[in-house]
Amino acid sequence: MKWNELQDVAQLEQIVKESENKPVLIFKHSTRCSISASALNRVERVWSEQSEASVKPYYLDLISHRDISNAIEAKFNVEHQSPQVLLISKGKSVFDTSHSDINLPEIISQAQFVS
Secondary structure (H helix, E strand, C coil), X not given: CCCEECCCCCHHHHHHHHCCCCCEEEEEECCCCHHHHHHHHHHHHHCCHHHHHHCEEEEEEXXXXXXXXXXXXXXXXXXXXXXXXXXXXXXXXXXXXXXXXXXXXXXXXXXHHHC
């Protein structure tokens, strides 16, 4: 799996534009949290070509970029959680989940529904 790293608040505008054509997945990961590591591992283990065709994946290191997480919360009106996944389509968060509820097949199903 190849993540697109989210390292600058300005990338959020790029994500909004990209989401007009294809849903965007944002994975907010705390590198200090074992629950977050487990959720990330679950996503990466089941990632496939079908996943790649359905969503464009972005990875956010919350420890290094808390400012971006705060901007995501404000821009997409989704309360911060860690770990957390947001699905962005047509410039809006259409699905979000966190912790042990992060399930890639469900995310892909939601992405196909909004496409």
